[in-house]
Amino acid sequence: MTSPRRAAYALEARKLSRALVSRVAAVGTLVLVLVTTAGGYAAARYSAETDMGRQAAALVTAPGWAGYTALATTSVGITSLLAVGIVMAWSVGREFTDGTVVGLFALPAPRSTIADAKVCAAAIWATLLAAAESILVTAAGLALGLPWDGAVRSGLAIFLVAALLGLSALPVMWIATVGHGYLAGIAATLALVVVTNIAAGFGLGLVIPWAIPVLWAAPDSAVHPALLLAPFAAAVAGALLTRRAWARLELGNA
Template sequence: MTSPRRAAYALEARKLSRAPVSRIATVSTLVLVLVTTAGGFAAAQYSTETDMGRQAATLVTAPGWAGYTALATTSVGITSFLAVGIVMAWSVGREFTDGTIVGLFALPASRSTVADAKVCAAVLWALLLAASESILVTAAGLALGLHGDGAARSALAVFLVAALLGLSALPVMWIATVGHGYLAGIAATLALVVVTNIAAGFGLGRFIPWAIPVLWAAPDSAVHPALLLAPFTVAVVGALLTRHAWARLELGND
């Protein structure tokens, strides 16, 4: 017989994989990353006489794979965090908005187990999305004529940036729980994107966990790899806060 824990994990994985919001987020993210990275790099290399080409050239700050990777991670940094944050907010918040939270109290699995299942399903999806982005942009770089020697390193950098930023969106699940709806989580996601970009613009990016991965991947970066532990720590804290909040849920307060 299937254990309550295993059933909860299977249920959350099935709900996330079949949800239109996760499918739309996946396709939209992959398309946007591919278009902005490959399209931007191609414009910078082959259309330098056009306005678009000149604008794209300002974003490609180094030749070869270094510049291509920096462009890819910049694109991934925005799109991945937004997509994952929105899906994570939906995964938790929909239970309150749609009123299905009541049914979860009737499951044999504990509420903390349900939270763990939601977190694990979201994390697995975020990692699969990061891997897909990495493979897609690396293949596009090779198709654009970049030498194969730097492909593996670029793919790893893109994956790390996408994975860390996706995982660092986990606090959004806690916010959606506390806010009893996905709108609170989506608002938090947008706020983090705005704050991160403003801080990076003022040169404070190395102090912001959500900016560190992209800055680390930039050519001639001064960001020490140890700082990549910051977004990972944020992810762990977000998962623990989400679990704690779900463990304390009561029907009368939902």
């Protein structure tokens, strides 16, 4: 017989894998990252005399894989955080918006276990999306003529940045729980993206966990790898807060 815990994990995995929002987010993210990275690099390299080429060249701050990786992680830094945050907000918030949270109280699994299952499913989805981004963007770099030497290192850097940013969006699930709907989570995701980019633009990126991975991947970066623990800590905090909020849910205020 399937245990309630295992059943909860399987249910949340099916929900997320079959949801239109997760599929659209995945496809949209992959397309945007590929177009902005490969397209931008191609424009900078082969059409440098055009307006688009000059704008793209300004973003490619180093030759070879170093510049390509920096361009890719800059794109990933926006698209992955936004897409994963929206999916995470939907995963939790839809239960309140659609009224299905009431039915979850009838399940044999504790609500904290349901929260764990949602967090686990979202984290795995975000990690798989990061892997797909890394493979696709690295393959595009090779197709553009970049050498095999350095490809693996670039792919790993892109994967690490995308995975950390995706996982660091987990606090959005807590906000969607507290706000009893996905709109609160989506608003929090947008705020994270805006604040992160503004802070990075003003040179304050090292105090924002969601900006650190992209700064670390920049050419000649002085960011210590230990600082990558900051977005991981944000992910852990988001998971724990979500679990605690779900454990305290009551039928009357759900």
